[in-house]
Amino acid sequence: MEEVKEQAISLPRLGQAAPPFEAVTTQGPLKLEDYKGSWLILFSHPADFTPVCTTEFIAFAEIFPELQKRGVELLGLSVDSVSSHIAWARNVEEKTKVKIPFPIIADLNKEVSTAYGMIHPSQSKTETVRCVFIIDDKQVIRTILYYPLTTGRNMDEILRIIDALQTTDANGVATPANWRPGDKVVIPPPNTQEMAEERLKEGYECVDWYLCQKKL
């Protein structure tokens, strides 16, 4: 019971500094701090040479150029060895002609996966579930997604979240349900009655004082 409590407390939370790490990867030893100034998607997969993970890696490789345009790096992770990662990436390239352009952490001692709460024992005691941590250029955790072992991730949603977060940061706005770049954004709700009254005079498209939108 105590062990479960300790694990729950150590899970990272949105808005917190991402847990630092130093890890062996397919592109050499890397530290979290090496990514300072860039956005980072740190994602885990259950195991190399497995079907859903292979489709995901191909999909991550396919959105890699779009991520690069947005200043985002990708970093994979599983508890497999570097040799296994290399063999798998080579096999994927040989069979599908898709080159894996990003590093993959070989987290054999589970240090990184434990720090990020990537192992969910009721799903698997030995494999990481499908986690996505979006870490901003200041190394703050901005989004956490968990998918079960049986469900592959949606790359459109990951790109959409990046676009939404970067739009929020650049413009001090929020984004509504199903928002896509180019859609109207939401003005943050007013904090005082005076602001609420002024809000209605500012020319925004308002349903009421608490729900105002504008085009960027």
Add this chain to the structure above:
Amino acid sequence: MACISPDGKPTVSGARMLRALKAKAGSAEEVSQQAGLPLFRVRSGLRELAQAGLVSQKGEKYQLSAKGGELADSLPA
């Protein structure tokens, strides 16, 4: 290691960093631009090159050591 092979020879990315530093000492960001490598790889690579005694760091600037300079001179253009 990502920059130096077990036989002591620089890897492709290691050679690109050494060439960049041979052309001009600079920050990790400048080496990244000059070498055409992602910044995270350059930061990691410079750490490795420094541990191997090929690069020294002064503030944010990196430069080749005497040993690093010899290695950079031996690289094919």
